[in-house]
Amino acid sequence: MDFVLTLNRKPWALIEVKISERSPAPAMRYFADRLKAPHKIQVVLDCDRPGMSGDVHVIDAANFLNSLPV
Secondary structure, three states: OOEEEEEOOEEEEEEEEEOOOOOOOHHHHHHHHHHOOOEEEEEEOOOOOOEEEOOEEEEEHHHHHHOOOO
């Protein structure tokens, strides 16, 4: 797991970053089961088909970064 975002000191989102893998990484399941974060996101550099993979949001890196507030 690359990042864990918290809200009120509780896990809120788990973020895994990959170059090209679209299917959720095993680490995502491991930490999701333990931390109970409501949001799971896999950010992929070369993502030709963003969408859902089970309960994990798969999004390309450019759109993910553009959606961050600055």
